[in-house]
Amino acid sequence: MAYDELEEPVESPLQCRVCERVTETELPKCPACARRFCDFCVFRVGGKEYCSRECGVRYFFASDDEDELEE
Numbered sequence: 001m002a003y004d005e006l007e008e009p010v011e012s013p014l015q016c017r018v019c020e021r022v023t024e025t026e027l028p029k030c031p032a033c034a035r036r037f038c039d040f041c042v043f044r045v046g047g048k049e050y051c052s053r054e055c056g057v058r059y060f061f062a063s064d065d066e067d068e069l070e071e
Helices: 053-060 062-070
Strands: 043-045 048-050
Touching: 043 053, 048 053, 053 062
Parallel strands: none
Antiparallel strands: 043 048
16 A cells, blocks of 8 residues: 555555455445455445445445335
8 A cells, every 4th residue: 555745545546455456457446435446355236346245235225224214
């Protein structure tokens, strides 16, 4: 991981935030947490790709939980 002049981590669009692999192409961002993930770490649910099972389940089923609370 690269760091800026204030020693803050700078995210590389080529590095997976889950397994730390570095790729040749820019990696997609998780719609739930915005971490970048590679093809080895991807979790697919509902036609979308997420960085982990936790993010996928939480994000995909979030609207269902809110509907149940309102009833």
